[in-house]
Amino acid sequence: xxxxxxAGKCKPxxxxxxxxxxxxxxxxxxxxxxxxxxxxxxxxxxxxxHRKKSEILMLVNGSVNFLVNKHMGEFAPMVVMPINxxxxxxxxxxxxxxxxxISHGSDDDIIRAADEYNRVTNTNKG
Numbered sequence: 001x002x003x004x005x006x007a008g009k010c011k012p013x014x015x016x017x018x019x020x021x022x023x024x025x026x027x028x029x030x031x032x033x034x035x036x037x038x039x040x041x042x043x044x045x046x047x048x049x050h051r052k053k054s055e056i057l058m059l060v061n062g063s064v065n066f067l068v069n070k071h072m073g074e075f076a077p078m079v080v081m082p083i084n085x086x087x088x089x090x091x092x093x094x095x096x097x098x099x100x101x102i103s104h105g106s107d108d109d110i111i112r113a114a115d116e117y118n119r120v121t122n123t124n125k126g
Contacts, residue, residue, distance in 0.1 A: 019117040020045055021093070033103045039064055039093035047090045047114035053105030055083040062097030066090070075099070088113065 014025035020043035024036040037057075039045070047067070059075035066073055066081065067090045074094060075081070083089050091099065112121040 019043070019119075021096075031105055033101075033107065035101050035103075036060070037091070037099040037101055039091060039097055039099070041096045042093055043096075044092045044116055045090055046110070046112040046119065047088060048110050048112050049088045050083075050085050050105065050109045051111065052085050053103055053107075053109040054085055055101055055103040057081045057083065057091075057102075058100045060098050060100050063094045064097035064099055065092045065094040067092075090114075 016023040016025065021038040021040040024038065025033065026036065027034040037045075039062075057075075058080045059077055064075045066075060067088075068081070068083070069088055075097070085105075110121065112119060
């Protein structure tokens, strides 16, 4: 139950459409972000890394495959996966799924090595 004094602090979820699905931003506080990544049927996020940003991810719904450095697998329920700066990673809906991501650092800190949607990385960001 929401305390009536806190009710005015509620904010709508920010939704960012992506070619692979969408991000639902639950909270931004300083350089920390909490979001859901909804990955559509067999869609892939970029093969990417971050210079400074760190992430912790957990499967909350469906099925998602991962490729982290040279390790491939499927997210298991109730298991968290840390992604440290410099670690190459990619997630794929298998067939579809939702990840909870808690990150520390800028969402602009992304270096894409490969991307099915032809998005170009600006290597001056981050």
